[in-house]
Amino acid sequence: MLCPRGHATTSEGKKLRLFSRYDCDVCHEKVSQRGGVYHKCAAGCDFRVCGFCKKEAERTNYFVEPCTFAFPGGLGPFNVQRTRLQAEDLAAGRGAWTLRSSFFRRAPSLQRCWEALLQNGVTDGQGVTVHLSPLAPVKLSSEVRQANSIPDVPGVMVAWMYALQLEWHMILSEADGHENDATAELSFLKIGGLVYFRPEGRSVQAVCANSIFFHPSGCMQFSAPQPWCSEWTAKLAEARRFHQVTAVKWAGSGARYVCWICPEEKLLHPGARHGGFAFIFHELDEEDMAGRDRFFEVVGAPVSSEARTQQLLSKLPAVHRPPEILQSALPFRAVGELPATTRHVAASQQRCFRAASDGRWALLAHILSEFPQLATVVDDEGQTVLHRIALGRPKTRRAAELLRLVHSHGGDLDARDGKGQRELMIWGILSSRLKPARFGGWLQISLPSLRSGLTSLMSTKMATCHHKNWCLL
The missing domain is CATH 3.30.60 (Wheat Germ Agglutinin (Isolectin 2); domain 1)
Structure with missing residues (x-):
């Protein structure tokens, strides 16, 4: 309940x-x-x-409101992208599923990936063994189904395909890292994705598969983190439902294992009406001493107008889409993936600084979790991301949280721009009691004092907020 x-x-x-x-x-x-x-x-x-x-x-169930805080304070939102998977590409065996070689013949990058799998002995030449969650019926509204590219077929069922646990820097060559002819399919292999089935007599047949991308206004939204019981961990681990986290963003925050909770999972009944993800921050045979384990439930509410607009824009031909720097749908990087190319890092830096200037805090938090080195990069004007956040409008509590987030990635509060200004000087809250020390300065700043200083810069509405309403990322 x-x-x-x-x-x-x-x-x-x-x-x-x-x-x-x-x-x-x-x-x-x-x-x-x-x-x-x-x-x-x-x-x-x-x-x-x-x-x-x-x-x-x-x-x-009561209505579950979406949460857009950065992981682990929130999850997503996600946009989904249809992969090239066809019904004949996925076969059920004796207690296991096989992703057949036909799937890897649908794009040049996938073909080279298949050749690498053969060379490393990952496959026998027929297919690759993959792990799927139990199948469950989809009970989302037609509007939400359409927004999330869920096929409109009678009795449609969903399962989560877990990522392949591979050394991706060995599987993919540096040349493959440059190509984008199979972005959705490679994300499907490295991060996982949703597979939809339709009943065929006593069996089921795959209809399609969707991979997930981060998008601050994505159609697939999740609730705030829900408490998780250790008894649930034990039961799901016994059923081998947990798998290692492969996304850099989640692993970088300490998450070790992930489990897709099926819609209307009996273990969580009456919760998890539309499914969700459970994250474990320790080994499966250990206790959750820090209380960090959590569950994010899929929100089955109607899609917001902004999310719907973004979903429609994503279907436009590439020639009509906005420039790459303005796009917000970003794939997740996998642990052990090839280092990003210089061109990719440069594009991410432009997107990062633009997001900081425009106050797009959710997008900025995601980029920094994928590329933490951007927290210390300096642009042509001598400004860091912290300077851009301080100069951005409006100055909200999310901006204050990002000051803390960027510093946790190595951002220097003492850094000066071309005019000799520090970030906190731009905020107008640098005083003798807030001035950071040379070593460990940020940790010595009084958080209540920082909040008090920031509140004086907010609008009248924000200034009246109680301190208990300030939530850290």
Whole structure:
């Protein structure tokens, strides 16, 4: 069961007395007339719900709001891109799935990847063994299905194909890293993707497969991180549902294992109505001592107008698309992948500085997680990303969070631009009590003091926000 704010509750709650004077926080009727329970979820929300609303919540779930914070404070949003996978490319065997060689003949880059797999003994020449999650029916609305490129076929089912656990710097040559004729397919192999099936008698047949890309206004959105129970980890690990994280962005934040939670997974019922991802930040046989394990649920709400616009723009022919520097849909880099080319890093730097200047904080956070070295790069004017963030408009709390994020990637608060200005000088909050020391300066800055200084620069609406509403990435 979820609380009205979308957080998971891990207990049945405390039953309220028959003559309780409280009202139901959902229907606002007297709890005493219907019987009810008192809940306090792991996120700290306390609420009271009558018996009728509790049953309805368990049947349909409360609305889950999307969260756009950077991982691990959030996940996504994602845009999906259709791959060239056909029905004959994926075959089911005795407890295993095989991605046949026909899939690798659909693009030159895939053909060279197949040749490398043969040379390294990864395949027997017929196909590659892949791991899929259990299949589950898709119950999203038609609008959400269309936005996420889910095939409109009766009884459509979904499964997540996990990434191939390979040494990608050995599989892909440097020449392959330059080509983009199979971006969606290579992401499908290195990060994973969603495979859709339709029933065929007593078996199923693959219809298509989609790979995922980060996009700050993507159509595939997720909830805020939900608490995760160690008992769930043990049961899913016993079923071999967890696989190693391969995305640099997730692994760089400490995530080690990932599991696709099927829609309406019995283990999490009535949560996970549309599926989601569970991340483990330690070995599977260890306890979650730091409390970092979490679950992100797919949001089944109607797609926002901005996300829908971006989804339609992505279908335009390449000649009509905006220049690459303005595009926001970016593939995930894989752990052990070939180093980015000089041209790619230069393009990422332009995109990074542009995002910082335009206040596109979600996009900037993603780029920095993929290329942390950009936190220390200086442009022709002697400015760093920190300078661009400070100069950007508007100055919101997300900008303040990014100052901290960039510094965690090695950004120097003492760096001066061509005019001799520091970042905090541009913000107007550099004082004797905030001035960072030469060594470990950022850690010595009082966070409440920094927030207080930033608040004075906000608009009247932002200035009235309570400190408890400031969330770090």
